[in-house]
Amino acid sequence: MSHAYYAEKQVAVAAVRRACALTSSVFNKLVRNETLTKDDKSPVTVGDFAAQAVVSTILSRTFPHDPIVGEEDASDLRADTGASLRERVVALATESLTAPLQPGEEESWGLGPSHKHTTEELLAAIDRGNYEGGRTGRMWTLDPIDGTKGFLRGEQYAVCLALVVDARVELGVIGCPNLPRDPASPSGPRGAVFVATRGYGAFQLPLAPAESLQPEEKATRLRIPAFAMDTLNLLESVEKAHAKLSFNERVARLLGVIRPPTRMDSQAKYAALARGDGGVYLRMPVGTGYKEKIWDHAPGSVLVEEAGGVISDSRGQPLDFGLGRTLGENFGVVAAGKAVHTKVIEAIQRAKEEEEKEEGQ
Numbered sequence: 001m002s003h004a005y006y007a008e009k010q011v012a013v014a015a016v017r018r019a020c021a022l023t024s025s026v027f028n029k030l031v032r033n034e035t036l037t038k039d040d041k042s043p044v045t046v047g048d049f050a051a052q053a054v055v056s057t058i059l060s061r062t063f064p065h066d067p068i069v070g071e072e073d074a075s076d077l078r079a080d081t082g083a084s085l086r087e088r089v090v091a092l093a094t095e096s097l098t099a100p101l102q103p104g105e106e107e108s109w110g111l112g113p114s115h116k117h118t119t120e121e122l123l124a125a126i127d128r129g130n131y132e133g134g135r136t137g138r139m140w141t142l143d144p145i146d147g148t149k150g151f152l153r154g155e156q157y158a159v160c161l162a163l164v165v166d167a168r169v170e171l172g173v174i175g176c177p178n179l180p181r182d183p184a185s186p187s188g189p190r191g192a193v194f195v196a197t198r199g200y201g202a203f204q205l206p207l208a209p210a211e212s213l214q215p216e217e218k219a220t221r222l223r224i225p226a227f228a229m230d231t232l233n234l235l236e237s238v239e240k241a242h243a244k245l246s247f248n249e250r251v252a253r254l255l256g257v258i259r260p261p262t263r264m265d266s267q268a269k270y271a272a273l274a275r276g277d278g279g280v281y282l283r284m285p286v287g288t289g290y291k292e293k294i295w296d297h298a299p300g301s302v303l304v305e306e307a308g309g310v311i312s313d314s315r316g317q318p319l320d321f322g323l324g325r326t327l328g329e330n331f332g333v334v335a336a337g338k339a340v341h342t343k344v345i346e347a348i349q350r351a352k353e354e355e356e357k358e359e360g361q
């Protein structure tokens with residue numbers, strides 16, 4: 001069956017799978033040996049750049065008129081000081097793009113052994129991510145490695161891509177190389193792709209393309225289950241700088257949540273929520289000033305909605321993907337099943353009042 005944005009979905013899933021293979025190999029070759037990240041406090045790795053080059057190259061061949069809001073840009077690579085980093089990025093992106101065609105991929109996408117990609121083409125592909133975003137038209141948003149800190153720790157991270165049309169997220173793809181396929185067996189096989197097209201549901205697919213000649217046949221449909229407060233738990237950031245975890249604790253207490261939170265890097269949290277492995281994604285700003293980026297939430301938002309859930313800011317207002325590269329004024333992010341979401345918004349209100357009282361004393 002063919003449905004809205006079907007071609008976009010095929011391309012996006014293939015691109016995310018290639019980028020996941022690349023980032024896994026970067027981890028095994030480079031991060032494990034600590035050759036790249038020693039003493040680097042804000043790690044933008046060779047993996048981020050190379051993965052953005054790969055996804056952007058595929059998108060520019062398949063949807064040449066679509067702009068991309070991508071996290072990275074190539075200015076560091078173009079600088080004289082970036083020569084060795086640039087060489088590594090070019091080598092990795094080339095290796096990924098020239099790997100043999102996988103089921104579902106087409107040579108016209110610029111893929112396969114016969115395609116040459118010059119350094120300038122790959123840097124230009126990375127720089128195509130510099131679109132400023134906005135309210136109208138089609139655009140992609142790309143986070144080549146979401147959860148960079150988790151990636152470097154060998155924990156959760158995700159390759160995230162979404163198609164936004166007139167400020168509405170129509171398609172989201174999240175590749176999670178390190179996520180257990182079955183939440184019931186956490187030490188079982190890892191790696192999954194999560195995909196949602198608006199109006200057509202949320203699915204978990206295998207990470208390896210060979211397993212999925214007919215993706216629909218291999219896909220598991222995801223629905224957020226109903227939760228009672230004693231079975232519910234919160235999904236939250238590992239990084240204390242990214243979310244106010246003390247506030248989460250307060251909200252959990254007010255809700256009567258018993259189970260401890262699950263801390264996980266990246267939009268893998270949205271994937272976990274969509275398949276019922278944790279009941280609330282809660283992210284409150286730590287200080288003032290930071291604006292959430294659209295690539296950190298666009299794919300996750302459509303995944304959650306298509307799994308039957310609701311996503312909003314902490315006051316219950318919808319997230320606005322039409323404001324540019326950021327979500328604008330940051331009032332946090334709350335995602336959960338419908339019934340739970342309403343309760344969380346109420347609890348947040350009470351938690352704020354509680355906090356204000358204590359601070360006023």
Ligand SMILES: Nc1ncnc2c1ncn2[C@@H]1O[C@H](COP(=O)(O)O)[C@@H](OP(=O)(O)O)[C@H]1O
Pocket residue numbers: 071143145146147148149236237238239241242243264265266267285286290293296
């Ligand atoms: N002060 C801050 N507040 C909230 N999010 C932040 C932040 N600083 C960085 N981030 C974002 O948090 C993302 C990771 O989210 P999480 O904490 O859920 O794993 C990062 O994505 P990248 O790792 O792609 O840079 C980054 O964009």
Ligand SMILES: [Mg+2]
Pocket residue numbers: 143145146147295296
């Ligand atoms: Mg990110």
Ligand SMILES: [Mg+2]
Pocket residue numbers: 048071143144145146147148
């Ligand atoms: Mg990133």
Ligand SMILES: [Mg+2]
Pocket residue numbers: 071148
């Ligand atoms: Mg980053």
